[in-house]
Every structure is written in structure tokens, then in C-alpha cells.
Amino acid sequence: MSSPVPVVEVEDLRVTLRRGQAEVEAVRGVSLTVGRGEIVGIVGESGSGKSVLGLSLMALLPAAARPVVTGRIRILGTDMVGTTATADRLVRKKHIGAVFQDPMTSLDPTMTIGNQLAEVTSNRREVVRLLTDVGIADPETRLGAFPHQLSGGLRQRVMIALSLARNPSLIIADEPTTALDVTVQAQILQLLLDLRESRGCSVVFVTHDLGVAAQICDRIAVMYQGRIVESGDVDTVLGRPEHDYTKGLLASRIDLTTPRDRPILSAHGAGSGDALPAVWPAVVPGAPAVTIADARRTFSTGPFWKRRQLEAVRGVTLEIGQGESMALVGESGCGKSTLLRLVAGLDTPTSGSVTVAGDTGPQMIFQDAGSSLTPWLTVGELLGERLSAAVPGIRKPEADRRIAETLERVGLPAEVSRVKGASLSGGQRQRVAIARAVIVPPTVLLCDEPTSALDVSLAATVLNLLGRLRRELGMSVLFVTHDLAAARIIADRIAVMNHGRIVELGDAETVCASPTNDYTAALLSAIPGRELRQSHAAEHGDHSEERRA
Amino acid sequence: MIMFVIRRIASMLAVLLALTIALFTLQELSGVDPARAYVGANASAEALERTRVQLGLDQPAIVRYFDYLGGLLHGDLQNSLRTRTPVADGLSTAFPATIELALWALGLALVLGSIFAVLTVVRWKGAGVVRVVLLSGASAPTFLLTMLGLLFFYGQLGLLPSGGRSSYGSTSPGPTGLFVLDGLLAGRVDVATDAIWHLILPAACVAISPAVAIGRVLVDGLRINLVSDHARTARAAGMPEGLVMLRHAVRNSLGATLSMIGIQAGLLLGGLVVVEKIVSWPGVGSYLDKSVQASDFPGIAGVALLLGVTYVVLNTLVDLLQVAADRRIALS
Structure with missing residues (x-):
């Protein structure tokens, strides 16, 4: 697959962006080569510069950030640094296709997909052929559809069709599967592999997920603080990592072999600030804290003359004991969030009942902690608001004491109480959201995908934090997620939901190790990075032995 | 659909x-x-x-x-108590006069608003000057603006006529009752240009305030859409910036802008009634003025109905245009 001119040549690339008043050096001297037909993964956490590198390759850095780029980028021998906008545009047009994270927003919402594809192709037949190539059945009927009428997976297929339209030599895919369900993710990864096979195009695959990278990439470059700290063959980098950062990434990655009886190991100090036990104390569930009895929730849609019934939850019976942690696992549209809203008391069941024990109502933690914090309130005010609502007439010194105590409990410095959410990092914001939920310890803590927007190391620390808090405060936890690996860590029992029903319920380890339901098995097999899991498991074995010794 | x-x-x-x-x-x-x-x-x-x-x-x-x-x-708006003749007859010349002025004013508002928006979004250096001029025009009451315009362009410079609709009498040379269009249709270029000279001042004065409102909504829409993910997709596909603006930014900004156009068109119709009086425009505003003074209820009701119909038709048109711009509306 080698060729005299590499598809991508990057030499000592430096990119400086303006964020607010400050100048940030997002990429600090990166060199990279991508050969013809090669899939190269750029792996790193948020802020590592991986997306900036991806956008630089297309000369598509946001103008508002006034990017300053030095070094050299060549796409098939054509320079992309220090050239005119028109020249860059022609290179994009001729050689590059782009696939972005969120196909919903990346496609024009007011245009049919047929029209959007027609913008980059010559004729209708070509459009149909492209849609067939990306595995869309019955493409003719899809041409008139708008993006919002398609499922997430179909939308991403359209996005890929768009990127393939001019038969590019290079596809730059920036987190193309992050917004997708795990089974759909598996299909899209397979599609990219197939397309590489049939068209011979190279792919630069930007991702934070080591498992995904392991599944699709030939080579991997690990980015940290704007630099490539380690790169090479996928098996070498992930199997025998040399750099501490890579080792840390691998260690904080959760999969189906991560030990559940102890906090997740994070090698690069991500767990600092949290005093964690070596092994979790066992939890013995008490009397039922949440009782769901044959709950159903039906939504009516459409105009009154052709009213349709949408059954989101179709008869769920479930009991969560005091102190027990239950994970509700399923894909988009399975009804898990509706069920969570029923337990939170934000919605009432159409029939059946949902009972929550205790005086303090359930508290909730959301996926996007940033938008769940009121932007003009300081952290102290946010926590105080919750406190005075639950404990009327609480005095200021007492409130301040409890705020400080809670911040310490979630591993945040006391000064945080004086700042606003916007000036905190994503991980800190999620800690604030957790602090708000537990400042008055609720009987039941509801978590709606609290880790899926976080980097692996942050997700690990949040899972550790939740594991500690629930044991300290004796809370029951209902944890909604699409990620079985995270569910297995956080939960004592797992309930798998599909089409509004619970299809499998059991001990977390048992459900993951020997699922009895086909759907559960499908979810499990779609988790990416199985090769990684094997080599990783060996490593983990070593760790456990060291610990025991 | x-x-x-x-x-x-x-x-x-x-x-x-x-x-x-x-x-x-x-x-x-x-x-x-x-x-x-x-x-x-x-x-x-x-x-x-x-x-x-x-x-x-x-x-x-x-x-x-x-x-x-x-x-x-059957087009019968009752008889006027003032003139003893059908209200419909009286309005048959007044209504086209108002419509012609309203169309010019709205057209001008759209052109000025769009220019304002695009200049602002592409950060043209003189955009600030355009904004100051438009904003100060919009912050003055329309009737005052019209009077000042009249004093300056007629009184001082003698450039524009003092008022009225045409120097060629009150009968239009064509079927529509719109002087410019009829003048052109009848090959009377002199009548058409004369009508334009009469239209410019009142139309411009009425247009400024809606132009700013429409322009602002369009600016917001363009700004959001130009940095949107779908604009990035278009750029990644190698689409030139002009096309990105036209196909992906303007089109996605139309929904809110059309809503604003509908609102402003309604306000504009109301504002015309006053301005017509100042420039002696023989439209429904002048007709209404006479009817009110004579307590001529059928006359007043006729004008109210006509303006009401215009307003409702206009808003229906805006709704339909919105669907044409974003067909998702019809699907939901």
C-alpha cells in the first residue's frame, strides 16, 4: 500500500488559537505521515489538540479563533500552510472528504439529503450510487427525506456518502461514532473499513475512544497537550504502551474485564483529591427505595383526527433496594429516559405506579453538566439554593459549613464556591452537579448518562466518586446509560431495556458474562476494541497480582 | 405539503x-x-x-x-354616508395608491435590511456608518421623518415633489391602478418615472424602521448559520464562501426573518395611514381621515376590512413562504 507521495505529510505543525483574550497553543510541533490506504487514529482527550489537528489538515480552523499556523502540511504533495483560501478550498474539493461527530447538525436541516448530495455530485444517478455504496437500502425513496427524518446511523451514512462524493484520497473523520448507539457504531466502523477496502482511500480517524481506535486503525498517534507523545502500529501502542499518558489512558478505560470490587485505577493522577478505599465495602440492599409496578407511559402524537399512540414504557416492574445501585441500559429510544423521568417525578405514568421511599425527593445528575448549572450563579449560590429549598430557614454559617463540607466530599477545593460554572472544566462541572445533588443526601440518586460526555479518565473518576458517595451516604442509585461497561462498574444489578420493556434483569457481572437475552448479547458484542480487551486483560491481571502481593 | x-x-x-x-x-x-x-x-x-x-x-x-x-x-362595501356613493367606488382608486406605496416601502425595507445584514456579517468597514444612519432614521417617528424629508428635499433642494401621487392626474394609464407598473405597461415611461419621484420620499421614510428590524433578525440568523456545523460541512466539501452564505446561511435564516417581515408589514400598513396625510397621498389613509371626520361608519368599516384582508393575506403568504424556505414546518 505504499506510494511515492504520502497522502498526508505533516512536519512540525504548530497552531495557535485565540480563546477569549488568551492565546492557546493547541498544536505544538506535530509531525505525521499517512500513507495511501492507511487508517491512522489520532487519539487523545478533550483539549489534547486532536480535533484542531484534524481541522488543520483541511485548513478549516474557525476564523473567529484567528488561527496562526506554522510548519508544513501537505496533502498529496500540495501545501496547505501559507496558501490562499481558494487554493485550500480546491484541495478540499479534490482530495478530502470530512465526516464530523454529530450528523444531525452537520447536515443542513432545511435541505433534503438528495439536494445536499446533489451539491457535490453531477447527477441523480451518482447520488443514488453513493447512497447504495454506504449501505442505505432503497436509496431512491430516501432522496426526499430531511436529516431529522432519518435515524442517527442513517444520517451518519449520508454524511459519509457526502464525503465520498468526489472520490477523495483522504477522509478525515472527527469522532464520527461518538454520538451513535453502540450497535450502530459497530456498523459505521465496518462501513469505513469496507470503503477503505473498495476505494483505497486513507482515513485520519480522530477519537477519544481507544476501543474504537483499536478496532479500525492501522496506526495510532496518541496526543497529549498538543503533542504526539507516542505513535506506531496499533498493536504496539496499545499492547505495549511506553509513554505514561498512554498507559494512563489504557488504565482508566473501562471495559468488561475491569475489576468491579475496587475503584478504577487511573495512572496519571486523575483520581487525586478523592480518598478512595482499596476495595469497595460490600453493600447490603435494604427495604425497597424505589418500587415500579407495571408502569406504562404512552404519548399521543399527531393531530386529533389521526392520533397515534407511542408507547415509550410498556409495563415495567422493578424494585431498587435502599443503598442498591441499579443500571438501566439500552439504546436511544428504548424508553430508559422516560422511565427515569417517571422515577424523578417529572412525569406520571399512564397506568401502573412508581413509588419512591423517603422524605427527600430523588435528585438528578445529567449528561451535560455544563448546561445544567445556571450560568449566572456561583457554585456556592447553586448549592445554597438547593440547601435552603430542602432545609427551610437554614442559617448562613451553617449553610456555608455544609457547602464547604460537600465540596470537599466531591473532591473540589473550597474556593470553587465563589466561581461560576463557565470557568470550571468539564470534570469539575460534573462534580459540582453531583455536589448539588448530594448536599442534602437523597434517598435515590438518578444519573442520566453522567459519564458519556466525559473523557475516559474523567469518566473513571466520576464513576469512582459516585461509587464512594453512594456507599458513604447510603443512597440508592438509578444509573441510565447506553454503556454496558460503565453499567457493570457502577451497578449491583443491570436492567436491559428494549422497546419499552425490560428484557433482562440480573446481577451486573452475570448479565455481562452470560447474557440470556439476544438483545443483551448483541449490545455486548458491539462494544468496540475486543482485541484491545484481550491484551488489556493480561495487563490487568498483572496489576491485580501486584496489588494482592 | x-x-x-x-x-x-x-x-x-x-x-x-x-x-x-x-x-x-x-x-x-x-x-x-x-x-x-x-x-x-x-x-x-x-x-x-x-x-x-x-x-x-x-x-x-x-x-x-x-x-x-x-x-x-360581490364587492359591495355599503354606501358611504359622506358621499352617498358606494364605499367600494371610493376605495377603488385609494386602495391601489396605498398598495403601491406599501409595496415600494416593503421592497425598500427588504433591500436596505439585507444590505445592512450582509455588510455587517462580512465585517465590511463601512458597515458601522450604514448602521448609524439606519438606526438614527429608525429612532425618529415616521411622521416627523417624513415632514423633515419634505422640508429638506422639497423645501430646500426642490428635488422631490411636495406630495401627491402623480403630476399626470389621478387616473392611472393602465389596469392595475399602480402608476409605475401601468406607466410601463402603457409605454408611458414619463408617467412611471414621475410616479417613482413621488414614491421615493414617503416609501423611504416608512421603510427605515422595518429595514432595521428585518436586518437585525437576518444578521443573527446569518451569524449563527455561518459558524454552524452544516456550513463547516459545506466548506469541507470545497464549496466557495459565497455559496455557503447563499445556500446554507441565508436559507436557514429565512424562517425568523420572514416572521419579522410579516410583523413589520402589518405595522407598515398602519404607519402609512399617517404618512399619507402628510404627503397628500390619495390612499386609504386619506380616505379614512375624511370618513372619520364625517362619522361615516361604512367608510371606516370598508377601510378596516380592506386593511384587515391585506394583513391576513400577507401573513398567510409569509407562512407559505416560510414553508417554501423550510419544508420541515409542513411535515411536523
Whole structure:
């Protein structure tokens, strides 16, 4: 697959962006080569510069950030640094296709997909052929559809069709599967592999997920603080990592072999600030804290003359004991969030009942902690608001004491109480959201995908934090997620939901190790990075032995 | 899609029907006796009674409403108490005059608003000057602006006419009653240019405030869409910046902008009534002014109905255009 001119040549690339008043050096001297037909993964956490590198390759850095780029980028021998906008545009047009994270927003919402594809192709037949190539059945009927009428997976297929339209030599895919369900993710990864096979195009695959990278990439470059700290063959980098950062990434990655009886190991100090036990104390569930009895929730849609019934939850019976942690696992549209809203008391069941024990109502933690914090309130005010609502007439010194105590409990410095959410990092914001939920310890803590927007190391620390808090405060936890690996860590029992029903319920380890339901098995097999899991498991074995010794 | 258009038109008709009911009820409640107004204060009780029967006023209200409605469908807006002639005749020249002025004003508002928006978004250096001029124009009341414009362009410079609609008499040379269009259709370029000279000042004064409102909404939309993910997709596909603006930014900004255009068009119609008086424009505003002074209820009701119909039709049109710009609306 080698060729005299590499598809991508990057030499000592430096990119400086303006964020607010400050100048940030997002990429600090990166060199990279991508050969013809090669899939190269750029792996790193948020802020590592991986997306900036991806956008630089297309000369598509946001103008508002006034990017300053030095070094050299060549796409098939054509320079992309220090050239005119028109020249860059022609290179994009001729050689590059782009696939972005969120196909919903990346496609024009007011245009049919047929029209959007027609913008980059010559004729209708070509459009149909492209849609067939990306595995869309019955493409003719899809041409008139708008993006919002398609499922997430179909939308991403359209996005890929768009990127393939001019038969590019290079596809730059920036987190193309992050917004997708795990089974759909598996299909899209397979599609990219197939397309590489049939068209011979190279792919630069930007991702934070080591498992995904392991599944699709030939080579991997690990980015940290704007630099490539380690790169090479996928098996070498992930199997025998040399750099501490890579080792840390691998260690904080959760999969189906991560030990559940102890906090997740994070090698690069991500767990600092949290005093964690070596092994979790066992939890013995008490009397039922949440009782769901044959709950159903039906939504009516459409105009009154052709009213349709949408059954989101179709008869769920479930009991969560005091102190027990239950994970509700399923894909988009399975009804898990509706069920969570029923337990939170934000919605009432159409029939059946949902009972929550205790005086303090359930508290909730959301996926996007940033938008769940009121932007003009300081952290102290946010926590105080919750406190005075639950404990009327609480005095200021007492409130301040409890705020400080809670911040310490979630591993945040006391000064945080004086700042606003916007000036905190994503991980800190999620800690604030957790602090708000537990400042008055609720009987039941509801978590709606609290880790899926976080980097692996942050997700690990949040899972550790939740594991500690629930044991300290004796809370029951209902944890909604699409990620079985995270569910297995956080939960004592797992309930798998599909089409509004619970299809499998059991001990977390048992459900993951020997699922009895086909759907559960499908979810499990779609988790990416199985090769990684094997080599990783060996490593983990070593760790456990060291610990025991 | 077709269902959506049918539904919109049906709801438009329902609103219009409600408007006629409202106008009829107001007329009933106004306390003006049309028969008395018709025969005069000194007529005998006999003559009054005869006129009453003749005008159908002895019938119950519901019958008279349907008579009124039936009349409307045939273009009968009742007789004016002031001129003793059908209101429809009086409005048949006044309405096109107003419509012509309104169309020019709206057109000008759209052009000025779009220029303002695009210049602002592409960060053209002189955009600030354009903004200051438009904003100061928009912050002055329209009638004051028109008077000042008249004093300057007619009084000082003698550039523009003092008022009126045309130097060629009040009859349009063509079928539509719109002087510029009719002038061009009849090959009378002189009539058309003369009409434009008469239109410029009032149209511009009325247009400024809507132009700023429409421009601002468009700026917001363009700004958001130009940095959107779908614009990035278009750029990644190698689309030139002009096309990205046109196909992906302008189109996605149209929804909110069209809403604003609908609102502003309604306000503009109301504002015209005052401005017509200042520039002696022979439109419905002037007609309304005379009718109000003479307590001529049918005249007032006729103008209200006509302006109401225009407003409702305009808004239906905006709704349909919105669907054309974003077909998702019809799908939901």
C-alpha cells in the first residue's frame, strides 16, 4: 500500500488559537505521515489538540479563533500552510472528504439529503450510487427525506456518502461514532473499513475512544497537550504502551474485564483529591427505595383526527433496594429516559405506579453538566439554593459549613464556591452537579448518562466518586446509560431495556458474562476494541497480582 | 405539503370571517342609525321609516349580517354616508395608491435590511456608518421623518415633489391602478418615472424602521448559520464562501426573518395611514381621515376590512413562504 507521495505529510505543525483574550497553543510541533490506504487514529482527550489537528489538515480552523499556523502540511504533495483560501478550498474539493461527530447538525436541516448530495455530485444517478455504496437500502425513496427524518446511523451514512462524493484520497473523520448507539457504531466502523477496502482511500480517524481506535486503525498517534507523545502500529501502542499518558489512558478505560470490587485505577493522577478505599465495602440492599409496578407511559402524537399512540414504557416492574445501585441500559429510544423521568417525578405514568421511599425527593445528575448549572450563579449560590429549598430557614454559617463540607466530599477545593460554572472544566462541572445533588443526601440518586460526555479518565473518576458517595451516604442509585461497561462498574444489578420493556434483569457481572437475552448479547458484542480487551486483560491481571502481593 | 397549504388557506378564510363579524358587530354597537344619517336630520318620520325598509334595516341582525356578507362577496362595501356613493367606488382608486406605496416601502425595507445584514456579517468597514444612519432614521417617528424629508428635499433642494401621487392626474394609464407598473405597461415611461419621484420620499421614510428590524433578525440568523456545523460541512466539501452564505446561511435564516417581515408589514400598513396625510397621498389613509371626520361608519368599516384582508393575506403568504424556505414546518 505504499506510494511515492504520502497522502498526508505533516512536519512540525504548530497552531495557535485565540480563546477569549488568551492565546492557546493547541498544536505544538506535530509531525505525521499517512500513507495511501492507511487508517491512522489520532487519539487523545478533550483539549489534547486532536480535533484542531484534524481541522488543520483541511485548513478549516474557525476564523473567529484567528488561527496562526506554522510548519508544513501537505496533502498529496500540495501545501496547505501559507496558501490562499481558494487554493485550500480546491484541495478540499479534490482530495478530502470530512465526516464530523454529530450528523444531525452537520447536515443542513432545511435541505433534503438528495439536494445536499446533489451539491457535490453531477447527477441523480451518482447520488443514488453513493447512497447504495454506504449501505442505505432503497436509496431512491430516501432522496426526499430531511436529516431529522432519518435515524442517527442513517444520517451518519449520508454524511459519509457526502464525503465520498468526489472520490477523495483522504477522509478525515472527527469522532464520527461518538454520538451513535453502540450497535450502530459497530456498523459505521465496518462501513469505513469496507470503503477503505473498495476505494483505497486513507482515513485520519480522530477519537477519544481507544476501543474504537483499536478496532479500525492501522496506526495510532496518541496526543497529549498538543503533542504526539507516542505513535506506531496499533498493536504496539496499545499492547505495549511506553509513554505514561498512554498507559494512563489504557488504565482508566473501562471495559468488561475491569475489576468491579475496587475503584478504577487511573495512572496519571486523575483520581487525586478523592480518598478512595482499596476495595469497595460490600453493600447490603435494604427495604425497597424505589418500587415500579407495571408502569406504562404512552404519548399521543399527531393531530386529533389521526392520533397515534407511542408507547415509550410498556409495563415495567422493578424494585431498587435502599443503598442498591441499579443500571438501566439500552439504546436511544428504548424508553430508559422516560422511565427515569417517571422515577424523578417529572412525569406520571399512564397506568401502573412508581413509588419512591423517603422524605427527600430523588435528585438528578445529567449528561451535560455544563448546561445544567445556571450560568449566572456561583457554585456556592447553586448549592445554597438547593440547601435552603430542602432545609427551610437554614442559617448562613451553617449553610456555608455544609457547602464547604460537600465540596470537599466531591473532591473540589473550597474556593470553587465563589466561581461560576463557565470557568470550571468539564470534570469539575460534573462534580459540582453531583455536589448539588448530594448536599442534602437523597434517598435515590438518578444519573442520566453522567459519564458519556466525559473523557475516559474523567469518566473513571466520576464513576469512582459516585461509587464512594453512594456507599458513604447510603443512597440508592438509578444509573441510565447506553454503556454496558460503565453499567457493570457502577451497578449491583443491570436492567436491559428494549422497546419499552425490560428484557433482562440480573446481577451486573452475570448479565455481562452470560447474557440470556439476544438483545443483551448483541449490545455486548458491539462494544468496540475486543482485541484491545484481550491484551488489556493480561495487563490487568498483572496489576491485580501486584496489588494482592 | 398540499394539506398544509389547504389548512393555511382555510384558517385564513376563518380569520376573515371573524373579521366581518367583528366589523358588523361594531357597526351595530356604534349607535349610528344609517337610515337617519341617510335621510338627514330634518326628514319626516315617514321618510325615515321608508328608508329603513328600503335599506333592509327592519330585518333581524342575523339576516342583515348575511346580507352584508353576501354584499361583500360581490364587492359591495355599503354606501358611504359622506358621499352617498358606494364605499367600494371610493376605495377603488385609494386602495391601489396605498398598495403601491406599501409595496415600494416593503421592497425598500427588504433591500436596505439585507444590505445592512450582509455588510455587517462580512465585517465590511463601512458597515458601522450604514448602521448609524439606519438606526438614527429608525429612532425618529415616521411622521416627523417624513415632514423633515419634505422640508429638506422639497423645501430646500426642490428635488422631490411636495406630495401627491402623480403630476399626470389621478387616473392611472393602465389596469392595475399602480402608476409605475401601468406607466410601463402603457409605454408611458414619463408617467412611471414621475410616479417613482413621488414614491421615493414617503416609501423611504416608512421603510427605515422595518429595514432595521428585518436586518437585525437576518444578521443573527446569518451569524449563527455561518459558524454552524452544516456550513463547516459545506466548506469541507470545497464549496466557495459565497455559496455557503447563499445556500446554507441565508436559507436557514429565512424562517425568523420572514416572521419579522410579516410583523413589520402589518405595522407598515398602519404607519402609512399617517404618512399619507402628510404627503397628500390619495390612499386609504386619506380616505379614512375624511370618513372619520364625517362619522361615516361604512367608510371606516370598508377601510378596516380592506386593511384587515391585506394583513391576513400577507401573513398567510409569509407562512407559505416560510414553508417554501423550510419544508420541515409542513411535515411536523
